[in-house]
Amino acid sequence: MSEHLIEMKGIVKKFGGVRALDGIDLKIRPGECVGLCGENGAGKSTLMKILSGVYPHGTWEGEILWDGKPLQAHSVRDTEAAGIVIIHQELMLVPELSVAENIFMGHEITLPGGRMNYPAMYRRAEELMRELNMPDINVALPVMQYGGGHQQLVEIAKALNKKARLLILDEPSSSLTASEIAILLKIIKDLKAKGVACVYISHKLDEVAEVCDTISVIRDGKHIATTPMEELDVERIITQMVGREITAMYPERNHEVGEVVLEARNITCYDVDNPRRKRVDDVSFAVRRGEILGIAGLVGAGRTELVSAVFGAYPGRHEGEVRMNGAKVDTATPLKSIRLGLCMVPEDRKHHGIVPDLSVGQNITLTVLDRFSRRTRVDADAELKVIQDEIGRMRVKTASPFLSITGLSGGNQQKAVLAKMLLAQPKVLILDEPTRGVDVGAKAEIYRLISELARQGLAIIMVSSELAEVLGVSDRVLVIGEGKLRGDFPNQNLTQEMVLAAAINQSPQRASSAATANSVAPAA
Incomplete structure (x- = not known):
């Protein structure tokens, strides 16, 4: 039997003619927390979407071994059945439903005839909350009654209820307070002690250094280094990520x-x-x-x-x-x-900063479309030149200005929103x-x-x-x-x-x- 719970070998993922991932390897042992580090657009989320089944087997090249055996997942349901659960940066909760209902969504405990067994779900939800050191949460209340930190813990409870053996956390602390982050990191340490493996993705490198055993760095879709955390510090991680030293932040x-x-x-x-x-x-x-x-x-x-x-x-x-x-x-x-x-780049770029149905370029020029209007049409050539200038100035990583903005990493979406507001002078x-x-x-x-x-x-x-x-x-x-x-x-x-x-x-x-x-x- 393999000493590694999961092995990803030579993973290649293409979007059109662009290689988003170019031969990535990743190995994780039971109870190990691997920090996956890289700049925006490096390929971290793409790699985790392959691991979690969002991108099904056959849409990428390479091999995944789970407990030493080939894993060919065709959906998220397949990976969750194996014990791989991902917690996305944007919480996947229904605010109006109770804590318990969110935890059991899609995996409800039912009585004969199909009715939901609420007492059993409440008991199990309370057990999970105690396990996460949050015994005071009322699992019968709507999840919207609780703040971002508590909701993040509800997501972890959902993962534990699915009997996760590998937990993927994508920017889990981006909207948490310092005290909530401390609770989250303690929970991850407790899960590691119980043999649960974790992949931790965060741009907050002090958190990565505190909770991760191993750091794997990817840059522009390529594997750069995998190093024990004890041999690294934050400055060395940064140098591996960006390929240069940042002398003054x-x-x-x-x-x-x-x-x-x-x-x-x-x-x-x-x-x-x-x-x-x-x-x-x-x-x-x-x-x-x-x-x-x-x-x-x-x-x-x-x-x-x-x-x-x-x-x-x-x-x-x-x-x-x-x-x-x-x-x-x-x-x-x-x-x-x-x-x-008076212009503003909003806090929530997903809901208030971008128009998801439009391309990268169309999002950038939204505030100044009148500059390119020629009676009943838009001067597409003049607009494209401005778009290309802004993409270059802001260093937006995109294969094309015509790509949907939702295809960009969060950081590159942020740069596009900033470019949009700066164009308004x-x-x-x-x-x-x-x-x-x-x-x-x-x-x-x-x-x-x-x-x-x-x-x-x-x-x-x-x-x-x-x-x-x-x-x-x-x-x-x-x-x-x-x-x-x-x-x-x-x-x-x-x-x-x-x-x-x-x-x-x-x-x-x-x-x-x-x-x-x-x-x-x-x-x-």
Whole structure:
């Protein structure tokens, strides 16, 4: 019997004439966690779709051995029957159904006659929650009653209920808080101790280093190296991923800050489902020409709601006033905002950033289609030239501008959304989680682009849940907590501890005085 639970040998996958995977090998032992690392578009998701049966046997070349025997899966059902379960980056839950119903979806326990045996499903769901150290979850409640971290654990419970022997986790922590990530990593360690093998895909390399035994790196569809984690550090992983050393992740802040471009006054947002609750409570701020204003805060603090209201994209009732260059402006809709020179790259690119039915190129030129309109037709040649220029400038990895944008990796979709908004030639650019799901090499590129845009005089507002990112890029940092402005600090010797203290209102007097003193102060 093989010492490896799974062996992938010489895997080749082609899309048209393009080789997305070119002879990849991967081996995993029972109880081993392998970190699969690579830049956006390297082929990680394609390889896992082959392993999990999304791409059936016959649509790719090579061989997969499961417990030493050939595995020829024709569907996800076949791989799940074998014990291979994938947890996708986008959670596959039905919000209105209960925790238990989600766990047993497609594998329900039934009574004679076909009726569902709810008591048995509740008992088993409660067992799984205890196994995951989450005994307080009420499995009879709709899953939408719980936050992202709890929902991620429900996905893991679904996998365990399917008796997973190999668990594939694709960016499992992208929307989790630090405490939720700690719980997730502990659960993975517990699963390893029970003999469950894992493939962990994440651009958060500190997590990879903590939980993985082995690191396998692929670049441009080719296998680069497989190395025990004990022989690596984060810097060496990065070098293998990008093929070069990244000497400075964050560029120097050497741009000039000018006059106030945008003021948001008394912004208040009411909860969509509970209109009596304020998600943002009377927040005012300003941003200057050439300034990078970071917005930090804990998950649920109201950061996204605040910038969405300023841009005209908040779906619920909201109040307040927006001024540009001193004059009150109408930003009631995104279209009105874009025409004023106020643009936004949204947090959720899948639902709010891209149009999935359109090509890469069509998504990029959406905000400036009028430039190519010639009476009743579009000048396709002129549009294509702009598209190709933007693909080159943003280094979007795509086989063709005519490819559906859903065929791109998440990071390359993000670059396309950013290109779309930059084509509108904004005066103020809002970036909500601009590097979520983006690899470390692309992150460095985006940081350099942000810095260059600021040097050109663009006012930038950046929301990020990564404090290191906020402090590494911003000239000034707003701190939001429970919908209120808790601090407004020049980024001079500012630390993560100081930001967190303001976020939880540990020193409200200091945060309040800082907000008053610095609300429109230019960065030094």
